[in-house]
Amino acid sequence: MSTIAQKRGFASTVWDYLTTVDHKKIAILYLIAGGFFFLLGGIEAMLIRIQLAVPNNDFVSAGFFNELLTMHGTTMIFLAAMPLLLGFMNAIMPLQIGARDVAFPFINALGFWLFFFGGLFLNLSWFLGGAPDAGWTSYASLSLASEGHGIDFYALGLQISGFGTLMGGINFLVTIINMRAPGMTYMRMPLFTWTTFVASALILFAFPPLTVSIFMLMFDRLFGANFFNVAAGGNTIIWEHFFWIFGHPEVYILILPAFGIFSEIFSTFSRKRLFGYSSMVFATVLIGFLGFMVWAHHMFTVGLGPVANAIFAVATMAIAVPTGIKIFNWLLTMWGGSIQFTVPMIYAVAFIPSFVAGGVTGIMQGAAPADYQYHDTYFIVAHFHYVIVGGVVLALLAGTHFYWPKMFGTMLSEKIGKFTFFFFFVGFHLTFFIQHFLGLMGMPRRVWTFLPGQGLDTGNLVSSIGAAFMFVGIVSLLVNIVITSVKNEKVGNDPWGDGRTLEWAIASPPPFYNFKQLPLVRGLDPYWLEKMEGKQTLTPAEPIGDIHMPNGSFVPFVISLGLFIAAFGAMYQIDDKAWAIPVLIGGLVITFGAMAYRSIKDDHGFHIHKEDLIDENDDKGVKA
Amino acid sequence: MEAEEKYTPQTWPESPERATLEGKNKFLGFWLFLGGETVLFASLFATYIALKDKVPSPEHALAKDLYELPLVFVMTMLLLTSSLTSVYAMYHMKNFNFKKMQLWLLITVILGLGFLGCEIYEFNHYYHEYNHTFTSSAFSSAFYTLVGFHGAHVIFGLSWLVLVMVRNAKRGLNLYTAPKFYLASLYWHFIDVVWVFIFTVVYLMGMVG
Numbered sequence: 001m002s003t004i005a006q007k008r009g010f011a012s013t014v015w016d017y018l019t020t021v022d023h024k025k026i027a028i029l030y031l032i033a034g035g036f037f038f039l040l041g042g043i044e045a046m047l048i049r050i051q052l053a054v055p056n057n058d059f060v061s062a063g064f065f066n067e068l069l070t071m072h073g074t075t076m077i078f079l080a081a082m083p084l085l086l087g088f089m090n091a092i093m094p095l096q097i098g099a100r101d102v103a104f105p106f107i108n109a110l111g112f113w114l115f116f117f118g119g120l121f122l123n124l125s126w127f128l129g130g131a132p133d134a135g136w137t138s139y140a141s142l143s144l145a146s147e148g149h150g151i152d153f154y155a156l157g158l159q160i161s162g163f164g165t166l167m168g169g170i171n172f173l174v175t176i177i178n179m180r181a182p183g184m185t186y187m188r189m190p191l192f193t194w195t196t197f198v199a200s201a202l203i204l205f206a207f208p209p210l211t212v213s214i215f216m217l218m219f220d221r222l223f224g225a226n227f228f229n230v231a232a233g234g235n236t237i238i239w240e241h242f243f244w245i246f247g248h249p250e251v252y253i254l255i256l257p258a259f260g261i262f263s264e265i266f267s268t269f270s271r272k273r274l275f276g277y278s279s280m281v282f283a284t285v286l287i288g289f290l291g292f293m294v295w296a297h298h299m300f301t302v303g304l305g306p307v308a309n310a311i312f313a314v315a316t317m318a319i320a321v322p323t324g325i326k327i328f329n330w331l332l333t334m335w336g337g338s339i340q341f342t343v344p345m346i347y348a349v350a351f352i353p354s355f356v357a358g359g360v361t362g363i364m365q366g367a368a369p370a371d372y373q374y375h376d377t378y379f380i381v382a383h384f385h386y387v388i389v390g391g392v393v394l395a396l397l398a399g400t401h402f403y404w405p406k407m408f409g410t411m412l413s414e415k416i417g418k419f420t421f422f423f424f425f426v427g428f429h430l431t432f433f434i435q436h437f438l439g440l441m442g443m444p445r446r447v448w449t450f451l452p453g454q455g456l457d458t459g460n461l462v463s464s465i466g467a468a469f470m471f472v473g474i475v476s477l478l479v480n481i482v483i484t485s486v487k488n489e490k491v492g493n494d495p496w497g498d499g500r501t502l503e504w505a506i507a508s509p510p511p512f513y514n515f516k517q518l519p520l521v522r523g524l525d526p527y528w529l530e531k532m533e534g535k536q537t538l539t540p541a542e543p544i545g546d547i548h549m550p551n552g553s554f555v556p557f558v559i560s561l562g563l564f565i566a567a568f569g570a571m572y573q574i575d576d577k578a579w580a581i582p583v584l585i586g587g588l589v590i591t592f593g594a595m596a597y598r599s600i601k602d603d604h605g606f607h608i609h610k611e612d613l614i615d616e617n618d619d620k621g622v623k624a
Numbered sequence: 625m626e627a628e629e630k631y632t633p634q635t636w637p638e639s640p641e642r643a644t645l646e647g648k649n650k651f652l653g654f655w656l657f658l659g660g661e662t663v664l665f666a667s668l669f670a671t672y673i674a675l676k677d678k679v680p681s682p683e684h685a686l687a688k689d690l691y692e693l694p695l696v697f698v699m700t701m702l703l704l705t706s707s708l709t710s711v712y713a714m715y716h717m718k719n720f721n722f723k724k725m726q727l728w729l730l731i732t733v734i735l736g737l738g739f740l741g742c743e744i745y746e747f748n749h750y751y752h753e754y755n756h757t758f759t760s761s762a763f764s765s766a767f768y769t770l771v772g773f774h775g776a777h778v779i780f781g782l783s784w785l786v787l788v789m790v791r792n793a794k795r796g797l798n799l800y801t802a803p804k805f806y807l808a809s810l811y812w813h814f815i816d817v818v819w820v821f822i823f824t825v826v827y828l829m830g831m832v833g
Contacts, residue, residue, distance in 0.1 A: 233678030
């Protein structure tokens with residue numbers, strides 16, 4: 001196998017990635033696609049900040065500004081943050097539990113391609129008559145009134161990519177429940193695996209309401225239904241409820257895996273076991289549960305009444321308790337540890353005060369009467385960027401540095417990494433801290449421009465300068481990636497020297513079957529335990545034997561492509577285009593036909609034979 | 625355990641759908657998927673309840689004008705019976721009796737088609753008699769979306785059952801095909817459970833106003 005895998009032309013590499021079902025390659029696909037959308041969302045953010053840098057600016061038109069802010073939010077949440085986290089989950093979680101792959105490799109690939117084509121469809125709106133312009137929340141009365149096809153792109157694109165995410169969630173849940181190595185009990189799972197587990201459960205239960213509400217929006221706009229049309233008896237508040245029943249858990253879908261990444265980093269670079277492991281697990285599960293109980297705090301000003309507002313206010317504040325448990329556990333993990341300030345650790349340390357600031361403003365908004373002041377101002381913008389950038393994006397950057405060697409076998413430069421950190425972190429606080437005050441002074445959210453002399457000039461300029469700093473930071477990360485890839489200096493199994501969990505015990509990048517022999521897990525932080533006993537390898541749980549592997553498949557790509565094609569038909573049939581209905585039907589035929597093909601064909605996978613595994617080992621011995 | 629190994633009724637394991645790791649994964653994954661589907665239908669039910677009888681003007685038909693319990697009763701009986709027959713099919717699957725399993729699955733499919741026929745008649749009736757169309761009011765949109773989503777699930781479930789029956793007609797039962805039959809029948813049960821709620825929430829509650 002290995003000899004075939006080594007020398008490849010460009011075309012065969014592309015074909016390999018188009019058909020791969022290997023979780024490590026799918027992780028790389030998620031990283032590339034998510035990274036691309038992250039840059040796109042970042043450029044949109046830069047345009048927003050340039051427009052708002054000075055009063056009375058007309059750098060972009062008001063209509064284009066609405067499209068920019070909508071696409072910035074939608075892209076960053078659905079097409080950047082979540083896929084990048086799914087990428088890390090794919091790359092690391094199966095290794096952490098000692099599995100050879102995820103439970104459903106085929107569905108894993110399908111999930112990626114659905115996300116990819118959904119995101120592609122959404123972004124094609126820029127070239128096909130205008131992007132969505134009703135905000136990432138796309139509240140129904142506004143989105144029904146939006147002209148052109150922007151909102152249709154939003155609805156169909158998110159629907160397709162949402163199916164992909166849902167499949168990813170189910171896949172990870174089954175993987176973690178069924179595929180753990182011998183001895184890997186639930187309470188020995190690394191925290192990143194735990195947070196992946198809880199986030200996947202949130203995906204499973206939060207995405208269906210979004211699916212339903214997007215279907216209703218689609219039906220209203222494309223097929224003349226009346227869910228949100230008040231004149232025909234409809235009710236626009238239904239959209240808000242469903243959107244936030246999805247939207248609030250979504251926040252935890254993003255932040256919990258980020259917590260997981262930081263937990264791994266804190267214990268690795270403090271050279272200590274994570275403080276209060278079981279309370280961390282408890283807090284994760286509790287946050288996941290409470291995440292479903294608080295959606296109406298986004299709707300305090302809708303007029304649900306004081307009783308509903310009070311209940312949701314109290315529930316919201318309750319979430320501060322498990323989150324506080326986590327913060328103190330991280331601090332106490334560092335306490336007395338022998339701390340190494342590597343780039344991931346710097347991000348982790350910087351994350352604590354940043355995220356706490358975002359949490360505190362969250363509690364402020366959780367007080368329903370006070371929220372009437374903050375609602376729809378820049379205070380809200382500041383708050384959620386503090387939790388999403390100060391929490392999730394810092395975790396993504398930290399995770400990129402931390403897991404890069406495991407995924408690609410080379411170390412990102414620490415020097416450039418510190419440069420990236422400096423510009424990004426300073427830029428982040430410069431951009432968003434002052435927005436709290438802009439909001440309190442009355443600057444409304446999503447506003448295209450403002451008048452001079454209202455006390456908003458300096459604040460907005462500072463904020464825009466901060467955004468430029470963040471941009472420089474991200475560019476330096478790209479430079480770092482290019483330099484590292486060109487140098488291509490290979491590293492060993494445990495490049496940080498202090499790896500604690502199973503993934504650091506195997507080669508970087510791992511062989512495609514991950515573990516030649518499934519490991520026997522004897523406690524929390526199994527690789528650390530082995531190292532403390534003077535061993536460099538894991539205790540095997542089985543003799544070397546044949547390994548069963550799944551076959552690659554092009555079908556996931558085709559299934560997703562079918563929906564992509566069908567979406568165009570669904571969208572243009574309202575313009576009475578003659579080709580639209582045939583395209584809609586043709587796309588669905590491709591999708592369901594590919595599903596049927598998958599179902600009918602026998603696909604038993606293949607075996608790597610014992611002899612090949614032993615040979616491969618010898619090869620490596622010669623090389624080293 | 626090899627997935628395509630040949631079995632006899634004596635060597636056939638207790639729970640063939642979960643005897644391999646792949647089967648176990650599918651079994652759990654499908655239950656989780658049904659959990660997500662439950663939330664999906666819960667959202668549709670919530671929407672329906674919120675928009676029930678919400679019409680733009682008084683001449684539009686309301687729930688109590690539309691529904692006729694005898695037809696719905698027949699549909700309920702057809703679908704509940706089809707759930708029972710799919711249980712028989714799984715009983716024979718567990719006893720390694722492929723022919724009887726196929727027979728009971730065929731009966732399940734026929735009953736499901738009967739249900740689908742009634743539903744098409746019902747929708748057609750509302751359309752022509754009451755001018756109750758998908759676009760006529762918020763109530764009608766919510767009604768057709770909820771019941772129509774269920775109907776689409778019935779169509780998908782029937783196609784799935786037929787597909788696994790045809791696909792495996794020559795292959796017979798082994799540990800690779802057993803989970804496929806099992807999951808299709810599990811899906812069929814889920815569709816049935818959803819209908820019980822539609823029967824109660826839409827039709828029975830519709831009659832009492």
